[in-house]
Amino acid sequence: MRIPSARGEVSSRLFALLESPTPDSREEFASAVGAALAADPDLLADDDLQLSLFCLYELAYSGLDGVADLEWDPGLLAARADLEAAFEQQLRALVPVPALPEPTADAVAALLFDQTAPSGGRSLSRYVAKQATDEQLHEFLMLRSVSTLKEADPHTFAIPRLRGRAKAALVEIQADEYGGGRPGRMHSAIYALTLRGAGLDDTYGAYLDAAPAIVLAACNQMSLFGLHRRLRGAAVGHLAAFEMTSSIPNRNYGNGFRRLGYDEDVTWYFDEHVEADAVHEQIAARDLAGGLAESDPDLIPDILFGAGASLLVDGLAAEHILASWEAGRSALRVPAPVRA
Amino acid sequence: MRSGSRRRCARSLALVDGHASRRNEGPQVVACPDGPFLVRGDVDIVLPDGTPVPRTRKTVALCRCGLSTIKPFCDGTHRASGFRTG
Ligand code: FES
Numbered sequence: 001m002r003i004p005s006a007r008g009e010v011s012s013r014l015f016a017l018l019e020s021p022t023p024d025s026r027e028e029f030a031s032a033v034g035a036a037l038a039a040d041p042d043l044l045a046d047d048d049l050q051l052s053l054f055c056l057y058e059l060a061y062s063g064l065d066g067v068a069d070l071e072w073d074p075g076l077l078a079a080r081a082d083l084e085a086a087f088e089q090q091l092r093a094l095v096p097v098p099a100l101p102e103p104t105a106d107a108v109a110a111l112l113f114d115q116t117a118p119s120g121g122r123s124l125s126r127y128v129a130k131q132a133t134d135e136q137l138h139e140f141l142m143l144r145s146v147s148t149l150k151e152a153d154p155h156t157f158a159i160p161r162l163r164g165r166a167k168a169a170l171v172e173i174q175a176d177e178y179g180g181g182r183p184g185r186m187h188s189a190i191y192a193l194t195l196r197g198a199g200l201d202d203t204y205g206a207y208l209d210a211a212p213a214i215v216l217a218a219c220n221q222m223s224l225f226g227l228h229r230r231l232r233g234a235a236v237g238h239l240a241a242f243e244m245t246s247s248i249p250n251r252n253y254g255n256g257f258r259r260l261g262y263d264e265d266v267t268w269y270f271d272e273h274v275e276a277d278a279v280h281e282q283i284a285a286r287d288l289a290g291g292l293a294e295s296d297p298d299l300i301p302d303i304l305f306g307a308g309a310s311l312l313v314d315g316l317a318a319e320h321i322l323a324s325w326e327a328g329r330s331a332l333r334v335p336a337p338v339r340a
Numbered sequence: 341m342r343s344g345s346r347r348r349c350a351r352s353l354a355l356v357d358g359h360a361s362r363r364n365e366g367p368q369v370v371a372c373p374d375g376p377f378l379v380r381g382d383v384d385i386v387l388p389d390g391t392p393v394p395r396t397r398k399t400v401a402l403c404r405c406g407l408s409t410i411k412p413f414c415d416g417t418h419r420a421s422g423f424r425t426g
Contacts, residue, residue: 106373113374118420176397185396247416251409278414279401282372 001058001205002065005334008048010036014055017076018067026075033079043087043217044094044316047333050216053087054208056080057223061150062204084224088231091221095308103297105290112237112285112307116244124318125249127325128256137256139331141198142207143321147219148191149204152177154222158235165291166236173243173280173288187276190269197266201337210332218317221309233299236292237306240284245311246277374425376401376414385412 003019006012013029033052041049056079058064059071070076098115101107128140156174159167179185192202201207225235254270264271289307293300324331367381379385379400385393393412401414405423408415 113419172399176399180398248420251415274415275401275410275413276397278376278416279378279397279399281416282370282375282378282401283399286372 001062001208002203003055003067004051004205004208006048007051008036010048011052011055014052014079018055018064018070021068021070021073030075030079033082037082037086041086043083043090044313045213047213047216049083049086050213050220051208053080053083053220053223054216056083057220057227058205060223060227061153084228087217087220087224091309091313092305095305095312097301097304097308100300100304101293103293103300105286105294108293108300108303109285109290111304112240112244112289115307115311116241118248122322123249123252124322125252125256127322129252129259130256132256132325134260136325136331137260138198138200138336139210140253140321141195141200142210142336143215143317143331145191145195145200145202145207146205146211146215147222149188149202151187151191154219154226155235155239157226158232158239161229161232162236162292164295166288166295169283169287169291170236170239173239173283176276176280187269187272190272194266194269197262207332207336209334210336212320212331212333214313214317214320218313221313225306225309231302231306233292233296233302234306234309236289236299237303237308238310239306240281240289240303241307241310242314243277243280243284245314247274247281250274250277371425372401374423375418376403376405378402 003015006015010029010032013025013032017025017029036046036049043049055064056076059067059076063069063071098111101111128137132140152174155170159170159174162170175181177187179187179189183189195202222235222238225231225238250270250273254267254274257267257270289303293303321331367379367383370378370380372378379402380398385395385400385402387393403411403414403418404425405414405418405421407417407421407423409417
């Protein structure tokens with residue numbers, strides 16, 4: 001991925017270090033992270049820190065253009081760990097965790113279905129279906145591209161950390177996400193088709209500069225949960241809640257694009273998710289989250305935490321977009337680059 | 341629906357309760373409480389006149405609430421409508 005524009009002291013020091021890892025640049029980055037965290041930041045709203053975390057995580061995904069292989073660099077991992085600790089602490093303080101259910105797959109699935117039940121209130125997906133403008137639909141696609149062009153990847157890290165029924169369930173879901181062996185059906189590839197069909201750039205990270213902190217936070221929490229064995233329960237809960245709140249919104253998104261005359265190349269991604277996630281939500285609730293709850297009851301609080309974090313942070317990101325549009329503003333942090 | 345090749349399925353191993361097992365190796369239909377039928381394995385899905393329904397994924401969910409917009413598959417509408425199976 002191309003290195004994005006810095007958003008403050010921490011990200012500019014990070015990019016300087018990535019371009020030239022010298023003792024000085026390392027020292028300056030470490031002290032910038034220390035100073036930023038000492039100021040007790042609101043991580044969910046902090047552009048500089050969420051972007052820094054996003055780029056540190058990117059070293060474990062497809063890497064950063066022109067940057068040496070620094071995935072396991074102890075200094076960068078230490079900084080990442082400090083950012084992650086503050087991020088996790090804030091999430092744990094904000095995410096409501098309900099009373100613990102019985103440690104059975106049925107009880108855990110029932111609770112998750114209850115927590116993710118469709119509601120009739122205002123929603124981004126209904127706004128997209130009924131009234132979003134063409135420009136707003138483009139903003140929606142750009143903001144989603146930050147996570148969707150690597151769709152499924154964060155949760156895949158959890159596979160070797162599970163066993164038995166939960167592992168088989170996660171593999172079953174992920175195999176479908178990755179197209180069942182057909183690269184052209186990978187969800188990330190179908191999304192790239194949507195972007196191209198709408199005249200947008202399908203390069204991974206092309207619209208990163210436009211994504212505000214809360215959109216990056218939604219993406220970063222998946223990496224946080226996926227990359228730590230300790231948080232495998234949260235990774236499972238996150239994926240379950242994500243899949244369980246997907247089918248109906250995706251039907252609305254597809255309808256929004258159809259309303260403005262887009263063809264099947266553009267709507268395929270959303271239509272695919274209507275069908276796929278109606279399957280995935282059953283597997284995720286009963287076999288993945290329920291299966292893990294039965295084999296590892298100690299992880300139930302984290303399963304519920306991960307589900308709650310998905311609902312909270314993805315909800316805040318959607319609310320940011322909706323509130324911006326309703327106020328007649330762009331939801332992008334900076335205007336999108338115009339394609340050459 | 342028609343069950344797929346027995347011979348092929350019989351050679352596969354399934355994991356039951358965390359242990360490899362030769363039981364449960366055929367197609368499987370899970371009746372999801374308040375939701376669809378989840379169909380795993382080699383099963384042809386056909387319309388009443390025998391026309392095959394194109395199937396693009398290994399595991400599918402068949403609507404049993406009657407309200408899906410993509411029948412015979414489930415589209416999650418059962419949740420919005422409060423469908424109950426028991
Ligand atoms: S069972 Fe899901 S829509 Fe009918």
